[in-house]
Amino acid sequence: MKKIFYSLLIIISFLQNANASSPQVPDYIIFKGDTIPVYNLILEKYFQKIEKSDKGSLFGLKFREGGSFNCWRGYQAIYEIENDSLFLKNIIDCGERKIDQIASEQRIKEIFSENVKNGKVYIDWFSGEFSLRNGDLLRWDGVFHKTFENEILIKVKDGKISNVSKIENYIDEPNRINRKYGDTISKIIFNELYKLNWNNKNDFDCSELYLVTIGKNGEVSKVIMPEYQTKEEINKFWDEGEYDYCIKAVLKGLFDLKFDILKMNGKPIEEIVYLEIWVEDDGKLENWTD
Incomplete structure (x- = not known):
């Protein structure tokens, strides 16, 4: 019922x-x-x-x-x-x-x-x-x-x-990552994070939904977990230090990515990419992005 x-x-x-x-x-x-x-x-x-x-x-x-x-x-x-x-x-x-x-x-x-x-x-x-x-x-x-x-x-x-x-509205540069097609960006981001070993001494679990912001310069500028917007929510659902660890780990893992510049009306814009990952016991990632 x-x-x-x-x-x-x-x-x-x-x-x-x-x-x-x-x-x-x-x-x-x-x-x-x-x-x-x-x-x-x-x-x-x-x-x-x-x-x-x-x-x-x-x-x-x-x-x-x-x-x-x-x-x-x-x-x-x-x-x-x-x-x-x-x-x-x-x-x-x-x-x-x-x-x-x-x-x-x-x-x-x-x-x-x-x-x-x-x-x-x-x-x-x-x-x-x-x-x-x-x-x-x-x-x-x-x-x-x-x-x-x-x-x-x-x-x-x-x-x-x-x-x-x-x-x-698109600057295609040979030394940057192509992102003409929006549905491929989350796969590129996941593949970059997949290279890392997500096992850690504190046993933090970073399985979560993330929103990754690609800045106007084509580089990753921000990562958040949209389901946890306040300190109260973070403290309620995450162990001490775990939330910050996961955010920093994702940011660090994507630091070297440089995408082509995306514009709207001829002006560079930010783009937010949806990404959901699951961390297996062996530290490997699964892509749960819809």
Whole structure:
């Protein structure tokens, strides 16, 4: 009975959080004749700014409530860059393949009224930057944001395009470790730790889940155990000195690793890698990473 009850809790939790954690469809932008996915929700930011984001039904759209798992916002926006200016061109239902122009125009007019010119809206509320894919996929957060090896970075000031540049988000150096594919990094880290003998005179057991941070310079900068965040938790579940020993042992074991530089929007970023290990009685490691 306890197992059944626990399973029900998992199912309920999944249903409650499915919208927030499901992969989301992007908006689109028309740029130099191409229609390209864009992962910066410009129209959504406008709704949040005018505090209309929590209404269950907005301008004929099923907004929030009743939205599909892969489109929690209840719509997709299509933007266009024309004459160095950014415009909102369409608001469509999620996954709409053939655009209903009449419905789209009605939605835009109801939201922006007199600001609609020639069926479009000049996006004067947006200042910032967004990038467009111009190469292979490099990273995906599993829900929405995607980073590509090469991108076109577009900077905007009050709806006016201020700069367009090509950027690289990956520096491939021959004397560093390749990490183009995120799913291989934990294996590389495990293989480095596997070289060590984990037997020690204090009989400390370092079997645990770790989060390993690769810094902006491509070197391991930090190791934590995410399940033990406070001194109280550490003292409760770990013998004296054991926690510090294991953290330092993992850090030391990864000290010599130097990875290629990973970027987002052309700027170096940190990356956190999930790793779970099990230490056998003979001091050898098993990789328990999912």
